[in-house]
Amino acid sequence: MAAALGTRGGSWLKGFPRCFPGTTARVRRVYNRAGTLGTPMLSKRRRESITAGMGPFVGLLHTSHIHNSGCRQELQSWRKQQTDSSVLSRSQLLKEPAVGMVSGLLGILLSHGTKVMYQSDMPQAAFFSPLQKMMLPPNAFKGKVAFITGGGTGLGKGMTAALSHLGAECVIASRKLDVLKQTAEEISSKTGNKVHAVQCDIRDPTSVSNAVAQLIKEAGHPSIIINNAAGNFISPSEGLSANAWRTITDIILNGTAFVTLEIGKELIKAQKGAAFLAITTIYAESGSGFVSPSASAKAGVEALCKSLAAEWGKYGMRFNIIQPGPIKTKGAFSRLDPTGAFLKGMIERIPCGRLGTVEEIANLATYLCSDYASWVTGAVIRMDGGEYVSMAGEFNDLRKVTSEQWKMLEEMIRKTKGS
Amino acid sequence: MAAALGTRGGSWLKGFPRCFPGTTARVRRVYNRAGTLGTPMLSKRRRESITAGMGPFVGLLHTSHIHNSGCRQELQSWRKQQTDSSVLSRSQLLKEPAVGMVSGLLGILLSHGTKVMYQSDMPQAAFFSPLQKMMLPPNAFKGKVAFITGGGTGLGKGMTAALSHLGAECVIASRKLDVLKQTAEEISSKTGNKVHAVQCDIRDPTSVSNAVAQLIKEAGHPSIIINNAAGNFISPSEGLSANAWRTITDIILNGTAFVTLEIGKELIKAQKGAAFLAITTIYAESGSGFVSPSASAKAGVEALCKSLAAEWGKYGMRFNIIQPGPIKTKGAFSRLDPTGAFLKGMIERIPCGRLGTVEEIANLATYLCSDYASWVTGAVIRMDGGEYVSMAGEFNDLRKVTSEQWKMLEEMIRKTKGS
Amino acid sequence: MAAALGTRGGSWLKGFPRCFPGTTARVRRVYNRAGTLGTPMLSKRRRESITAGMGPFVGLLHTSHIHNSGCRQELQSWRKQQTDSSVLSRSQLLKEPAVGMVSGLLGILLSHGTKVMYQSDMPQAAFFSPLQKMMLPPNAFKGKVAFITGGGTGLGKGMTAALSHLGAECVIASRKLDVLKQTAEEISSKTGNKVHAVQCDIRDPTSVSNAVAQLIKEAGHPSIIINNAAGNFISPSEGLSANAWRTITDIILNGTAFVTLEIGKELIKAQKGAAFLAITTIYAESGSGFVSPSASAKAGVEALCKSLAAEWGKYGMRFNIIQPGPIKTKGAFSRLDPTGAFLKGMIERIPCGRLGTVEEIANLATYLCSDYASWVTGAVIRMDGGEYVSMAGEFNDLRKVTSEQWKMLEEMIRKTKGS
């Protein structure tokens, strides 16, 4: 099995289509027409062309996606809102000049060249080379059931692969059953352990309720629950419609709450414990411009987890949080930021001098979900190569002063001193 | 005017019906029948009888209220959800054994006596007696327009009164136009400055949009915006339905966002700046069991404010946060906690040895909204008599060790030492 | 080796004298005579009798100790201060009725019985039983050198044992060479890997410099550095002399800085990277009464680590922090808190319903020091069974309301409602 788990530089995900492929992780912004309250509209074709041109933030966002069905629902609610004053056919709606995927902006703004991809690591990255092997001992999750939202792609897929390798029976959920099924089969065929696919729109309590019923019926009560599904808009906040705002709140905060409350109630009834893990972000505490809905909703998720860590410990449940920084992806960066200017700037402020990997997050996640961490609850763990402390510290920009410059000063002062 | 503003021990609110009267601040819990997804149901009469028997947490919650119309809306959405499988008339719904106001529990549990109200202050409170006078100089807000959500009652009313006293033209908003109008007239008659009442359900973007239009039309662009409206359920989290959860998120987080985004866009268009203030809670950062929806939504509000403080400074907007601890109310405590046991426990852990007053919060709020604080943005200010640090510090329970006991130990050790 | 590492319920420390034995971990309070500036005085005999009667906080404090030599030094500095106005012989000093070990107070106050030890776990602890096995794969630290301050006892010893088991060549440092040597031999004999003992008073830069020179000479540059040495006084702050304050600052904050700066400079010269880990406490951020010097110094350590995480990443160094909650010890609790009243109160507020174990901390510590965590820097990880969030959340005391009581209320309201 050691071989299967890969060696340094390799990965247990080797052979898998890489996580965060540009074709599956999606970030959309709902365009707000001329001061109205916002009208999210996406034709399927449009969405695909956007996806094909995904921006540099895909990996950054450790974000799941906003699927077609959600969009349809938004449209319906929008149409419902409009019906008093106006009638628009669906086809009309879809013809509106509607969608902007603002994250693409950066790609477009920065894409003046096409060739050489920026060598993305700083010199010190040599000291911090990622250890891509599985950390926990084999079978650490033997006999356990894990439920992962947004488990079909990206980080969710990576964590699912790790749990499955370590013996867990995994149940992955999102709205796209086809994607889920493909991921489930792919992982299962490598690990030899069952992976179930369960369709679920976490924004809809009924859908959550059904999915949880299916989860329990098919695999039993989960002892690991990872709230990983998310969505994001990168946009000036003044460009956000109320619907855009609500879409993010619904997915991230309400969705996490619905899943957590529903599973929690079932576990209480069954008198079973579990380890919950939520994936948030390093800007949940600090807030951040241009991603205010996501910052707010993720902050809400953190408060929920801390609240329940305190309250539901008595039922045998633990709740922890990982705040990932920017995670490495394949393709997305090179496609949209060919000169590497944007990536370069970001990596320069990360003390470890490189992006993180899905495998690193997965190792931390499996630790937190394992019994090795059975005394860890209510904890918030930042894994970001130091980006947060580097940004937040007022004098850290002095890193741009070279040691030659520091020395030069000392020399000057030394000479001056003779006087 | 100094006289009007009251003196120490008095208040500029003197003569006003006290804030947080039991009859207006409301806290409800949506009862979750036997594993269904939650069915919030409240007859008007029932709500009133609950309200009349409000519990000790009213003041604690620095909470606005969840009004009739909101409830009706919840019912409608609930009915809509049910129509596929069942048909229930509204009257049937209202006959369901439905509502639990869990906050009342404490009152009931603790109400074994009826007589002497607990003298609510600890000895040290003598050192911390509240200064109820207006702090800012007269006319500090002359010529300015202030918009306050949840401004009809409680803290919102107190802050409105203060702003009005200091010269602002105030616009208060909530769903209850009758309450608003009464408050508006009451304040205006005392201060001589206009107070407008604008109906608004902050959960509804259209309602917000209309209210903001009305605000600008009647009073002009606001340069002070206080997001104060809130709601809360005190309940074991496993007792929360999805609807109960969403109700809180909608009011606190989405409502604040809708108001903020809408006004922000208008200010940007008009190239005007403003000071925004949000009222959250001391458990927004730490989370807290039994109030998880409120903790989460308030944490979201804080992240929103910090995000926009960073992003919208360039437009001349500031965003700050007050986290109030438990605020003094009149009547509520004595009615439902006659022995004072619960109140006593709470006050014992507050270093200042007493509850806060509406006037104290209002003085801090007016400071933050004034130009004296024009360089304060992205700040979070806890005003809680020290309750948070007292709770959070691991060894603070040693306050129960008396100085006699500490001395006794030293004596014992001293004697032992003779050897 | 699996056997050597123990199984659930056992420990890789099995066979070792348990960590935190009452006879080695020491907590002292410097008695402040009648308003003078504090005069720390401890005869060796006295210290031992105190130690024999160690209080319930020993384990809590995840604290190393304040050794004889330090005391002597304090005395000298004190005598020096006094020489202008008075002359006291050392023997006079040692006869002063001086020392109070306040942590013992609780033991004394609570020790009314003698027999049955409180069963220290809450019912939910069954869900959170500690996994005492080594988490990382064998040889994870093969060929690496680890330096651990306060490595002779307690947590430091536990982490050293874990690192040694995993292949590291360990160098442990403290002032007591005899204790260190015994620990070194004990661990080395079990793991088959070298453990060096280096005498070092971390408060003294020269001593640190010498110890680091010896470390590098004997074992080479360390790639793991654990700043674990600490000290604490549990005392009303008004009972602290300036010397008592400075003693804690010197050990915890200055000591950590001296070790870190000295080793850091050597690593920079040698162009080698390393993972630094500091052990602080859950009250470093919140502060806490009765342990203010420790809270302050630990907060300082956290800021140092975050500062260097940002600044020294470029040199290949990472800096992380574990904040442990109360850790289980053998003997201490039962001896001084026979009725279990104090322990009971503490455990009741820990969501996991039990104390932590040295092995759990050691597993987290080895993870953070390993290459699995090479993208973790500037992180602060709380491991406390949820105690912090439980204390900090304003409404968590409602856990004392039983579910029967919550139900009772609902029933009452239901009945009332008929009207």
Next chain:
Amino acid sequence: MAAALGTRGGSWLKGFPRCFPGTTARVRRVYNRAGTLGTPMLSKRRRESITAGMGPFVGLLHTSHIHNSGCRQELQSWRKQQTDSSVLSRSQLLKEPAVGMVSGLLGILLSHGTKVMYQSDMPQAAFFSPLQKMMLPPNAFKGKVAFITGGGTGLGKGMTAALSHLGAECVIASRKLDVLKQTAEEISSKTGNKVHAVQCDIRDPTSVSNAVAQLIKEAGHPSIIINNAAGNFISPSEGLSANAWRTITDIILNGTAFVTLEIGKELIKAQKGAAFLAITTIYAESGSGFVSPSASAKAGVEALCKSLAAEWGKYGMRFNIIQPGPIKTKGAFSRLDPTGAFLKGMIERIPCGRLGTVEEIANLATYLCSDYASWVTGAVIRMDGGEYVSMAGEFNDLRKVTSEQWKMLEEMIRKTKGS
């Protein structure tokens, strides 16, 4: 009096020599000779010439200073350390190529021009123009005694001036009696209220004890205590000697503790309450490279204040913290950063688009020390124009994307969509 207090754009400090003049605020770095443990050496002449050329960080540092006498003391302690192995005369020491004032580096690096000073405000600063008038009503501190460390210059002087204007009898303390006396007289002559000057080296418990005795004897027990004295080195951390580190810890952390404990004990004895205020920094929580000693010591101060807020509330004492961002100074910036490049960069990331003023900090400080804030304790208040949230939020760099660029993207996507 209104006139005396100045009007918007003016200041109650008008007529006073400006705070933070280059000639009084000092920042030094102790040069570490070739790998030794650090040898702080400063000739008096050298110090003065450095001071005359103070760098752009003076204002930034909201730092008091490290005076001659302290330096002398360091030298003495250093000489004492050396005497075992070597003998160096004082004159030898002073000839060493010793001092570097690293903060000057930036000035030197950036000083290519001499003429036009950078217009330091961003466009939005027009919205945030500082209100320099006194906020509190006249005589708010009538009959009260205030004690301010580092009160002779800078922020400390500004806060003293404000308190004195408002009626307090002030006692200012630092090591430079001549500076203190001049400030005391200057303020007193304007306000008509007594200002006392008390010499005190806060690093020395005996000096603190004497100063407190003098304070109480001359003015009575203080009811306002501002811990404002500080020091800082701006330097790569690998350039710090152990002595440099300890110098900062001693001033900031130990000094604050000695003052606080000493006064606290006296207040307890006299059964009097008081409001304590500490001035820290926005990087106390986040840490920051290049100022690690200051970050650590300030973090320690914050923990001390929070600890005592919880513990000493019962004695009538409150403890709060202001974290100032960069404060405006006169002269310093223009002298050393004539092109304004450094200043420009800093101001661009401050949402309010300008530096803060001493008067603004003083208004907040007087509020927190007044009875208007008698229910504020354990609070940490950031006043930084939003710099912290702006730095910390991961996506805030997108502020560099112009609205034209955002629009351009939307246009492009709109066009693309036609397909």
